[in-house]
Amino acid sequence: MSEGTSTDDRRRFGRAALVNVLGNAVKIAVEGAAGVAFGSVALVADAAHSVADLVASVVVFLWGGSRYETADEGHPHGHQRIEPLTALFVGAVIVVLGLNLLRESALGLLEGAGVTFSPVLVAALGFAMLDMYVVYRYTAWVNADLGSAALSALVADCLNDIYTTVAAMVGILGVYVGYPILDPLAGALVSVLVVYQGVEIARENVDYLVGAAPPEGERRRIVEAIREHAEVEGIHDLRVFYDGTDLEVEVHVEVDGSLPFREAHDVETEVVSRLRGMEGVGDVHVHLDPSGLGEWKDAPESGDGGERPSE
Template structure:
């Protein structure tokens, strides 16, 4: 059974994912209807873009919340890697959509666009921008406590939706002013931003999935936390890597070799707690060595 903290986190994650699903669904209906009525390629493209966003948010809702499940017989180390895998999927969707938007923008520049102006087009876009901003803010507020990479990816996708809607506004205003080419030009600039953000989301979450090493700053923080204990005389063989979105720490610590066993046990427990209390650390495994025997002298020197 999940702990109270895990259950609370899963509920918050689920609420945020549901809000993203509903926000995208409403945006699709409003923009799709206005685009179809007045022949706006910009609005129809933006609505089509949101269909993929809807799929991505459904995947996060169905799949991503499994990361809060407790370890079981089939996943003894928990389900932490499900979340970055879900975020990686969202990042890939964002990048592919950006490339598609870039292609559509190029086609519009080369072949031109035809659209009938109506104030309802601007009204639909204004509604969509407000809709996505509210979903973005809600997702961001919920994620302040959860620090979920999947929700972070959805929040970035909401911002992308806002950018693409503004590009569509430029296009509609361009039609009003007799400059319809403003639509594909603005769309081209926005699509490049969308591709960049999708690639960045993917790069970050690939690191989580393949167990990438921690940064030098994170390693130094862990060593400092260990060495600040009064009974620690040295630190060596430190390994820090990502297990999902949290860091796993394995380290050997040198203490007085004549220390009583019960005291050594208490020191080890205190060191584990110190490391686990650091930001981004999920678990720590500390092995105590007697100081002065020199078996680690040819290994990683972090004395």
């Protein structure tokens, strides 16, 4: 990625994160005021959910863009892990807020709902849905090119916001038709969805942070790309794992042992360049071996000179 492209991507990332900050702030103000004024647990729960979203989007805005910083002496592999760490924080905040909202909803069910219906509540929820839909569409549009884990978390958050607001609307309409118990019930449903969303975001980004292996399809894609090179006769000791949201590849590539050193070096360079040019691949480490020799670490402990077949 060129410096100009990286700067432009970071600028677009920042704009998308800022749109989320502003969208959530406006939603909190409108829903919170209406919910408190008319005693709606569902609206207050939905507004409180957006407080978590606001915190998350502020963190993404201030911190998430670090992924676009180049590698330096203190971070020789770059800053790719900053982004999933940011997204993990988003997930954790959402889970904590969701559990708190679930408690408030349970209290409403036990003690009775004190909500008073007003068209203002319906208008506030309608505005909230429109607000989040605009933010969702814009963030998804930007992230279609950037492929950011942090923005993906915000996109999922926006979509869940729309679902939870629909649930809150059901609760308010229940009050209107004479079933006020639907308000805390809607609040409880909102809370469960919030917790589920946070857990899913956290689970996905933990894999990025701990260097987990990618799905088998990603590994197969790497193998096929290496084998496409005409001089490659085999591969072994392949390791593909996440370094942040990027894939890091370590592999031993087998070539004809009679190749001149310079030609062998060119093969290595071409394989590395090919892999680094693939979508989602970051760092690549290739070690060349003469084909057919095997490796000492592949031999059985009995020392019988056995050899693991190439992949």
